[in-house]
Amino acid sequence: MRAPSSREAALGEVLLAVEDVSLSFGGVRALTGVSFDIRKGEIRAIIGPNGAGKTSMLNVVNGFYQPDSGRITFKGQVRKSMRPHAAAAGGIARTFQNLALFRGMTTLDNILAGRALKMQRGFFWQILRYGPAMREEVEHRRRVEEIIDFLEIAAIRKIPVGRLPYGLQKRVELGRALAMEPDLLLLDEPMAGMNLEEKEDMSRFVIDVNQQYGTTIALIEHDMGVVMDLSDRVVVLDYGRKIADATPDEVKRDKNVIRAYLGEPHGVSV
Amino acid sequence: MLSIDPGLDTLPKLLIHNAATRGARPAMRHKDLGIWQSWTWAQTLEEVRAFSVGLSELGLKRGDKFTVIGSNRPRLYWAFCAGQALGAVPVPVYADAVADEMAYVLAHAEVTLAVAEDQEQVDKLIAVSDRLPHLCQVVYDEPRGLKDYDHSKLIALEDVQSIGRKKLAGEPACLRQWEESVAAGKGSDLSVILYTSGTTGRSKGVMLTYQNTIISARNANAFDRLDEKEEVIAYLPLAWVGDYIFSYVQAYAAGYCVNCPETAETVVQDRREIGTTYAFAPPRVYENLLTLTMVRMADAGVLKRKVFDFFLAFAGRWGEKILDGEKVPLGVRLLYRIGDLLVYGPLKNQFGLTRIRIGYTAGEAIGPEIFRFYRGIGLNLKQLYGQTEASVYITAQPNGEIHPETVGKASPDVEIKISDSGEVLFRSPGVFAGYYKDPEKTKEVLTPDGWVHTGDAGFFDPKTGQLRIIDRAKDVGHLKDGTVFAPKYIENKLKFYPNIREAVAIGAGRDFVCAMINIDLTAVGSWAERNNVVYASYQELAANPRVYDMIARHIDEVNKSLAEEEVMAGAQIHRFLILHKELDPDDGELTRTQKLRRGHIIDRYSPLVEAFYNGATEAQIATEVTFEDGHKGVIAARVAIRDLKTYPAPAAKMGRAA
Numbered sequence: 061m062r063a064p065s066s067r068e069a070a071l072g073e074v075l076l077a078v079e080d081v082s083l084s085f086g087g088v089r090a091l092t093g094v095s096f097d098i099r100k101g102e103i104r105a106i107i108g109p110n111g112a113g114k115t116s117m118l119n120v121v122n123g124f125y126q127p128d129s130g131r132i133t134f135k136g137q138v139r140k141s142m143r144p145h146a147a148a149a150g151g152i153a154r155t156f157q158n159l160a161l162f163r164g165m166t167t168l169d170n171i172l173a174g175r176a177l178k179m180q181r182g183f184f185w186q187i188l189r190y191g192p193a194m195r196e197e198v199e200h201r202r203r204v205e206e207i208i209d210f211l212e213i214a215a216i217r218k219i220p221v222g223r224l225p226y227g228l229q230k231r232v233e234l235g236r237a238l239a240m241e242p243d244l245l246l247l248d249e250p251m252a253g254m255n256l257e258e259k260e261d262m263s264r265f266v267i268d269v270n271q272q273y274g275t276t277i278a279l280i281e282h283d284m285g286v287v288m289d290l291s292d293r294v295v296v297l298d299y300g301r302k303i304a305d306a307t308p309d310e311v312k313r314d315k316n317v318i319r320a321y322l323g324e325p326h327g328v329s330v
Numbered sequence: 331m332l333s334i335d336p337g338l339d340t341l342p343k344l345l346i347h348n349a350a351t352r353g354a355r356p357a358m359r360h361k362d363l364g365i366w367q368s369w370t371w372a373q374t375l376e377e378v379r380a381f382s383v384g385l386s387e388l389g390l391k392r393g394d395k396f397t398v399i400g401s402n403r404p405r406l407y408w409a410f411c412a413g414q415a416l417g418a419v420p421v422p423v424y425a426d427a428v429a430d431e432m433a434y435v436l437a438h439a440e441v442t443l444a445v446a447e448d449q450e451q452v453d454k455l456i457a458v459s460d461r462l463p464h465l466c467q468v469v470y471d472e473p474r475g476l477k478d479y480d481h482s483k484l485i486a487l488e489d490v491q492s493i494g495r496k497k498l499a500g501e502p503a504c505l506r507q508w509e510e511s512v513a514a515g516k517g518s519d520l521s522v523i524l525y526t527s528g529t530t531g532r533s534k535g536v537m538l539t540y541q542n543t544i545i546s547a548r549n550a551n552a553f554d555r556l557d558e559k560e561e562v563i564a565y566l567p568l569a570w571v572g573d574y575i576f577s578y579v580q581a582y583a584a585g586y587c588v589n590c591p592e593t594a595e596t597v598v599q600d601r602r603e604i605g606t607t608y609a610f611a612p613p614r615v616y617e618n619l620l621t622l623t624m625v626r627m628a629d630a631g632v633l634k635r636k637v638f639d640f641f642l643a644f645a646g647r648w649g650e651k652i653l654d655g656e657k658v659p660l661g662v663r664l665l666y667r668i669g670d671l672l673v674y675g676p677l678k679n680q681f682g683l684t685r686i687r688i689g690y691t692a693g694e695a696i697g698p699e700i701f702r703f704y705r706g707i708g709l710n711l712k713q714l715y716g717q718t719e720a721s722v723y724i725t726a727q728p729n730g731e732i733h734p735e736t737v738g739k740a741s742p743d744v745e746i747k748i749s750d751s752g753e754v755l756f757r758s759p760g761v762f763a764g765y766y767k768d769p770e771k772t773k774e775v776l777t778p779d780g781w782v783h784t785g786d787a788g789f790f791d792p793k794t795g796q797l798r799i800i801d802r803a804k805d806v807g808h809l810k811d812g813t814v815f816a817p818k819y820i821e822n823k824l825k826f827y828p829n830i831r832e833a834v835a836i837g838a839g840r841d842f843v844c845a846m847i848n849i850d851l852t853a854v855g856s857w858a859e860r861n862n863v864v865y866a867s868y869q870e871l872a873a874n875p876r877v878y879d880m881i882a883r884h885i886d887e888v889n890k891s892l893a894e895e896e897v898m899a900g901a902q903i904h905r906f907l908i909l910h911k912e913l914d915p916d917d918g919e920l921t922r923t924q925k926l927r928r929g930h931i932i933d934r935y936s937p938l939v940e941a942f943y944n945g946a947t948e949a950q951i952a953t954e955v956t957f958e959d960g961h962k963g964v965i966a967a968r969v970a971i972r973d974l975k976t977y978p979a980p981a982a983k984m985g986r987a988a
Contacts, residue, residue, distance in 0.1 A: 205363035210474075215595035217364065268475065 072100030074133075075244060075276050076121065081130030083116055083300075090116040091127070091300045098244065103270050104278045105291035105308075109320055112297040114280045115157060118246050121278070122154055123147035135243070149177055153242035155233045157249045157280075163222035167232050170221055171207055174239030175200045207235045210272070211265060227258035231265070238269065245269070247279040251286055259286060266290055288312065296320070334548070339517030340540045342378075342415035344582040346512065349375035352558055352585050358404045361592035361600055369404065371585070377491070381405075382412035383508055384494030388443065388467050388485070392417030392511075395439045395523070399423045399432070399455075400447025402564040402590045405471050405487055407578055409445040414521060415512050418443075421523045421535070422569035425451065431533075433458035435525045439535060439766060440464045445487065448472035452484065517541040523766050524571050526718050535766030536571075536718045546721035546760035547579040549742040553726060554608070554688050558585035561606045561685075565597045571718040572692070576610050602682030609689040613696035616711075619681050620700055621828070641669035642706070649674075649706030654730045674707040683709055690714050690726075695799075697826035698734035705732065713737050715799060719775065719782050720744075721760030725797045736796035746797065747781070753803045754788045755781045787816065789897075800897075805928065807838030813900030815843060817928065820901060823891065827884045828853040832913050832920075834931055835903070836939055842904040844942040846935065847881055848912055854880075869967060872908045881908060882972055889976055899979035905942050906974060907949075909935075910967035916956045938969060947971055 076098040083091040091113045098104045106114050119125045121132065123142035132139045134150065153174070161170050178200065179186070185193035208214055211231050216224055221232050230250060237245055250266065251259045263286055269275050281287050287294060288308040296304040296311060298320040304311050311317055338344055348357065353372035360367050369377065390396060396418050398409045410420045421439040423432050425447065432454055436444070442464050446452050452470050459465065470476060471487045498504050521540040525533040550556070564577035581588045586608075591600040598619070601609075627638055648662050678684045689704070689711045696713065704711045710729065715737035716722035724746065727738035740746045744758040757780045764772040775783050787806045788799040800806065801816035809815050817835040824833035824845065831850035837843035849872055857880070858865055865871040889902040913919040919931050932939055934953060941949035952966040 202363065205365075209363055212593065214364070214592045215599075218599075271477075272474070 074098070075100045075135065076278075077131075077133040078117075078121065079131045079133070081117075081120060081127045081132065083113075083120060083125055083127050089300055091120070091297075093130070094297070094300070094302050095130075096295045096302060096305055098276060098278055100276055101270070101274055102276060102292040103266070103290050104276075105287045105294045106278060106280050106297065107282075107284070107287055107294060107311075108297035111299075112320075113300040114297055115248060116300075117297065118154065118248055118278070118280060121147075121244075122152060122246060148240065151240075151243035152246065153237035153240040153244075154246035155230070155237050155248060155250060157252060159226075159229055159233055161221045161229060161233055161236070164220055166218050166220055167213060167216050167224070167235075168204065168208070168218060170232055171204045171235045171239050172200065174236035175204065177240060203241075204239060207238050210238075210268070211235050227254050227261075230254070230258075230262065234262075234265065234269075238273070238275075241273075243276060245275050245277045247277060247281075249280050249282060251281060251283055259283065263290055334517055334541065334544060336517070339544065340414065340512070340515040340519065341411055341521065341544075341579065341582050342382075342512040342515060344544075345371070345375055345378060345411055346509075348582065348585050355558055355585065356587040357581075357585075358407065358588050358590070359604070360404045360590040361596070361603075364592075366589075366603070368587075374408070377405075378408045378411045378415065379505075379508060380491040380494035380498065381408055381487070382415040382494065383497050383504060384490035384492070385412055385418075385443070385469075386416050386508075386511075387493050387497060388469075388490065390416055390418050390443050392514075394418040394443065395421050395441045396443040396445065397421045397423050397436055397439070397441045398445045398568060399427075399451045400425050400445075400471065400568065401594060402566075402568060402573070402577070403447065403471060404590055406445060406447060406568060407564075407588070407590075409469075409487075410522075410578060411582075413443075414515070415508065417511065417515060417519070419520050419523060421525070422574070423525070424567050424569045426567075427454075429454040429457045433461045434532065435535070436462050436465065439523055439525075443467045443469065445469045446471070449475040452476060452479070515540070517544070520763065522574065524569065524574065524718050526571075534768060534771055537763040537766050538571075538718075538721055538760075539763055542721045542760045542762060543575060543579045544583060545743070546723050546758075547575055547583040549759075550575075550723055550726075551580055551584045553728075553742055556580065556584050556586065556608060560584065560586035560608045561589060561604050562586065562608050562610075563589045563591060563597065563601045563604060563606050565591055565594065566610070566612075571722055572610060572716075575722045598682055600682075602679070604682075605685040606682065607685050607687050609683070609686050611689070611691060612693040613691050613700065614694075616691060616696065616700055616704060620703060623677065623680070638673055641673040642703070644669055645674060645706035645708075646702060649708060650702065650732075653705055653708060653710060654732070670708065677707055678709065686710070688712065688729075692716060692737075695822040696734070699826065701734040714741075715797065717782075717784060719762045719784075720756060720758060721762070723760060724754075724756050724758070724784070727796070731794070731796070733791075733794050733796060736791050736794055736798050738796050740797075748789060749783075751803070752787045752789065752806065754784045754786050754797070754799070756784065757781045809837055809843070809900065810839065810841050811900070814897055815901050816898070819898065820845070820888070820892070820903070821926070823888045824885065829857070829880060830884060832926070834913075834926060834928065836932060836942065837901065840943060843901050844939075845885065845903045845906040846931075846938065847906055847908045849877060849881065849908060851912070868912060869910045869965070872910055873967070873970065875970075878908060878970065878972055881906070882974060885974055889974065893977035893979050896979065902976040903974055904976060905971055907938060907942075907969050907971045909938075910951065910969055911953065911955060911965050914955070917953075938971075941971055 074097045079095045081091055081094050106117055108114050120127050123144045123146060181193040181196055208217055213231055216228060221229055251262050270277055291308055294308055294311045295302060296317050303316045303320060304314045338347055348371040354370050356368045357371040357374040358369045396413050398406050398420055400406050413420055421441055423435055444455055446455060446468055452468060455468055468484050469487050469490055473486055517540045519540055520537055521543060522538050523535045525535050566573040577588045589604045591597045627635060648658055648666060651658050652666055686709055689709055692714045712727040712732055714726040715724050723741040724744055725738040726741050744756055746756045749755055761780060761782055785803050786799050787801050787803040788797055791798045801818040805817055807815045815837045820835040821833040824830050829850055830847055832848035834846040835843055851868055854871060854877060858871060863874060863876060871877060885903050885906055892898045892902045919927060937951050938949050948968050948970045950968055952964055954962055955965050956962050
């Protein structure tokens with residue numbers, strides 16, 4: 061298996077830094093003064109009980125929400141205001157908790173859609189499908205086929221994703237995110253709703269993506285077993301605040317984390 | 331014995347011959363990254379030669395044993411030939427074998443080199459490497475995940491080939507040496523050792539010479555007039571004699587093209603894209619295709635379903651006659667054409683069977699309904715009977731003489747006789763050279779004058795003159811009154827009903843025959859849904875009286891059909907029950923290949939067996955079960971036992987039997 065100590069040493073420079081970020085929706089404070097960083101080549105987990113602000117955090121990183129205060133540095137550049145498409149162009153890809161695929165399109169087309177940002181030729185060239193546009197399309201298709209091979213989904217290549225079981229749809233969505241060749245891959249609960257076997261498959265793919273392509277991954281996950289197995293470092297959020305930030309083993313023993321998970325009256329019962 | 335041209339008596343020689351005479355024709359295809367890649371015979375020779383020289387550089391030499399483990403990929407087929415060119419002997423292992431089984435075979439065969447498909451297989455080899463002192467080199471095809479492994483004994487297949495290419499380019503003498511090494515091979519040399527998985531005991535290594543396999547392949551090609559224009563798809567296990575002969579020896583002998591699917595799950599689509607002309611599949615493949623179609627048709631619109639049902643019934647009545655070239659009225663022929671346009675053609679297209687000239691089924695008995703269905707829609711499906719010890723072919727059905735219950739006539743050059751005890755024996759040029767390192771076992775099976783005991787009980791059908799196999803000889807018993815009792819024969823009849831998943835017939839040494847049934851949860855479950863039968867578990871559904879009624883009707887039909895056969899009429903089923911749990915390999919009730927372990931089942935369920943014969947109408951049973959995560963529990967149940975009606979054998983037949 062993976063040796064954490066050697067990986068610790070292998071971790072690269074800071075890819076993304078979140079500093080003192082706060083976010084509120086009207087009177088509801090979703091995030092309060094959260095800071096952490098993601099280093100190149102690591103698998104970083106963000107965990108926390110329901111409503112802790114995990115998805116909000118991801119949405120801030122992704123540019124979907126604008127934080128009220130705080131600073132986000134990506135690849136050494138401080139971002140002021142950021143839109144999702146700009147984040148995508150900058151090398152951040154993501155998958156969604158509740159899937160966001162084109163249900164009527166095939167697996168192949170869905171993944172090919174992930175290459176949209178990489179297409180050089182304009183709309184009219186694409187329609188002509190001639191010369192450079194054709195060559196470009198062939199190249200994109202080759203990359204997509206490599207991903208299909210990598211994720212072992214050749215058998216569903218031509219099937220509309222709406223007809224696929226949930227676990228496979230999740231895999232297609234991962235494929236589409238990979239097609240962007242991102243520097244940072246955000247996975248929002250990649251194993252939610254999966255059975256044990258599907259979870260094991262997915263875990264293996266996440267590790268393989270990280271090792272084979274060297275992609276930095278930030279993932280939100282509920283399943284503690286998965287988090288402990290996969291991640292190099294873990295951020296724990298609770299009620300919008302960071303309560304721990306350490307290796308999986310340390311986090312498991314952290315008193316604050318145990319309290320947040322196992323419960324202590326907060327006025328709301330979970 | 332037939333002689334073969336000494337210039338063409340080994341597989342590497344055949345490869346060189348094919349590259350010279352049909353060099354531009356395709357020899358192999360593989361779908362990779364969504365595109366079919368092909369290799370001509372000339373290219374195949376180049377690939378195999380480079381691989382072979384590379385292996386020789388790694389130390390593989392004449393007489394060495396090497397293994398090939400993985401799925402159907404061109405490079406793994408090349409590995410066979412590359413090693414054989416050096417005079418080494420391949421010992422393929424089933425890709426799904428657990429590490430322990432693998433270790434036994436590889437240690438027994440003293441394998442020195444392994445060609446493994448991917449990380450999964452390499453991991454297994456590493457796990458048992460301390461039990462394999464002879465194994466000193468592992469070659470892998472798919473590098474994914476293996477980057478960080480210790481490469482002192484591990485090398486990528488591509489690198490082996492480039493070592494070979496460099497050597498061939500650098501040293502002019504190298505090519506000549508390699509060709510001399512090929513020429514040194516003889517037809518009588520050992521060409522492959524195939525381990526057969528037995529239902530009892532350790533597997534045995536069947537040794538086949540080049541002559542065995544090449545003469546068998548030649549005869550089979552001639553029998554079905556196969557030539558270089560055939561297309562086949564290779565999807566059955568590499569370590570199985572069927573795939574070795576169909577996808578390798580016959581292809582080399584006839585010069586036809588072998589297509590490797592993209593993955594195991596895409597076989598149907600890939601077959602459709604290639605349009606294979608010659609097919610071989612165990613019955614379950616045909617069953618699965620049919621079930622899939624029927625499930626989809628159940629969701630189709632009323633009109634479509636009506637048309638489908640009408641033409642299928644029509645095909646059932648006339649299709650086989652048309653296929654066999656019998657005389658049928660003009661109107662029937664016309665309507666069949668329309669059916670072909672509307673139903674049969676599209677169906678065959680969906681199955682990827684449009685261009686199939688000949689399809690074989692073997693390995694297990696096929697349900698007559700399934701057999702007739704495919705023949706009805708115009709697919710020339712035939713049965714054959716074979717064994718590893720025979721280089722596959724013992725009998726096959728000639729075109730136009732097809733009967734669902736027989737396995738055909740003796741294949742060319744094969745002699746068959748039935749022993750006094752009813753066992754089938756054969757003698758042919760394909761007869762194996764013995765079990766590897768096991769002269770005792772060899773003596774049990776192979777007589778000094780060349781006859782092989784198949785271990786199967788059978789007889790020549792007086793109506794058709796073809797061989798009929800009833801059961802494994804050791805399983806055939808007798809009832810108390812001396813009636814022949816062939817449990818598997820009865821069980822197969824039962825299992826042809828989709829609602830029955832497994833059946834265990836009991837009767838040896840008893841007064842009458844009884845049966846324990848496992849229902850098929852998918853089929854019966856869908857029936858339950860349609861008929862508002864509520865159930866929470868297998869156990870509850872199995873105990874439902876309406877399910878009992880349904881199964882009783884099926885068994886009644888089986889009894890009727892048994893009554894019509896003079897030998898079997900006495901073995902009708904008198905009583906049955908539906909088991910409260912599914913038979914499971916984890917509980918030792920089935921083998922890993924889903925074959926019944928009869929003795930163990932009868933011991934385990936002895937209270938039920940007792941109840942069968944003491945007249946009880948129900949019995950209490952508690953069995954220990956192993957759950958998927960390994961922990962054990964006990965399932966207890968009261969199981970109901972039902973009596974059945976039996977039918978008298980028709981008087982005329984009784985007369986003949988007596």
